[in-house]
Amino acid sequence: MRERELTTRLSDWTAEGLITEQARERIATYERERAPSRRGPWAIYGVLILGACILSVGVISLVAANWRDIPAAAKLGLAFALLGGLGAALFRAYDAPRRLRFDVLATLYALFSLATLGLIAQIYHSGGRPYQALLLWLVLIAPMTYIATHGFVPQLWVASSIGLFVVWALDETALWMRLFGERGDDLWTLFLIVPSLCLLLGNLASRRPRLAAASRGYDFWAFAGALVAIVATDVYFTFDEMHLATRPLAPAIVIALAAAGSLWARADLPQRGRLLLCALIGLSLLAYLPGAWAEHASSYRHSNGHELQGAAYLVVALLLLAAYFAVREQRRLFNAMTILVGLRFLIVYFQVIGDLATTGLGLMASGLVLIGTALAWYKTRDRLAAFVAEVVK
């Protein structure tokens, strides 16, 4: 609550006789003293990490400019001197009472390592693939990420590791493409694989307390990836463009099943939550199997043009996610999922009435549907959350 809003409320409560003048003073003092320690460091943290990232991007740009007048030995010497200085400062900051300095220095150290790797590649004209450089960098900073335990660097490592997998899978010379990606459409399975892989890694990382930050990071990307996958699957059904075969789907099935199994490795997850996520994974795989099998069984291209099938899948998938968040008592995410379900219903409405929506009557009806849906959701959202939590008990 903002300070001005708090002051107004306290004045109202005092005027109504709900609290005494002394209580008002004590609450105001308490909140004033608490606010800087709660919000200040986070604001500074964000700005400092942003500054470290911008500084590192500047260094990488400087490296990329490849100034010919500076000898290679001087560039390398400067890079290693900077890296050594940062490493020494980081070691000194490890035991410091304030973690902020360590986190900022660790961010700089990690990104300067990447810049130095780029410089080495530039000076020696390395012909390697981007995923190879990314893999080497992640290996080099992995122990540092492990000891950092929290802050920005574990999140940077997690996001980069997902990027590494995607870059590797999309590289035409990599093993993945040779095994599973004979056609462009086959890479569609990455939409299923990435969230499953994140869920699997997040669950496994949750077993070790030092990897708690990485586990949270993979959880976040699993959720974000699942949303993208759900929308992508809806698109897959709605348009007649995508064609899958069983072979590229095989790794998606294996990784998704491993992710489902790993849910039981997670102590903090209620049993109902596990079952709901398993249902979501099963539903997503089942959505693809008939099309892939039809493609495998015959030489003719299977058409997937079923708009309402896509909408039905998306609605059920989002409701499963909403139920999961209701079980975990995460109200905002529950609300967000139900809003997305409502939006998909509106899209179905426009798909069904088609050109009628552009007529005067159609526009009026559409406006009323929008207002009615929003009001209905707003009025029933609390009861809806309680109902869903009760149903999945």
Place this chain on the structure above:
Amino acid sequence: MKAKHPGVLAALALPLVGLLLLTAWKQARVIIGTRVVVPIAGYDPRDLLSGHYLTYRLDLDSHAACPANEGDSDADANAETPERTRLLCLNTDANDRLEVRALATYEFDPPATPDGCTVVLRGTCHFGRFSANVERFYVPEKDAPRLDGAVRSRRGDIVLRVDRFGGAVVEELLLDGHPWREAIDKTSD
């Protein structure tokens, strides 16, 4: 330095030490490798400039570099065999001409170089073109267009350093037989 955190020290030193070792390894390959000059050409009509580097191909006799194996059709040998390693015997004759001959695997027993070969270069064949993972040269942005034009007009050579196992690193780009910096400076004067 504090001695109570050997694990922390090792974890924080790894990026620095790892990158130093990588640099040392690359520099050692440049120093130890055998020098060989190979002509280069562009992938017409593709732009040679890709970001901050030139991409090119080694201008070798493709029939000599990527011959069809016995029992293979030309298409089989040249089209899509990225995992198959190819060995090339490169020999500079008395007139500084580069002779190219494909070797069978049994003809090369590293680190000994077969008779008549200055170096043995290891690579792969893609669509009938030999690639040794040296087809990239980083250049300053402002000099890039001139270098692009020079390589496109086949005035370029690449200086490779090849180790005894057939691995190669790029040492220098030559334009009309001179290091590219000198060649660019001459044309600017």
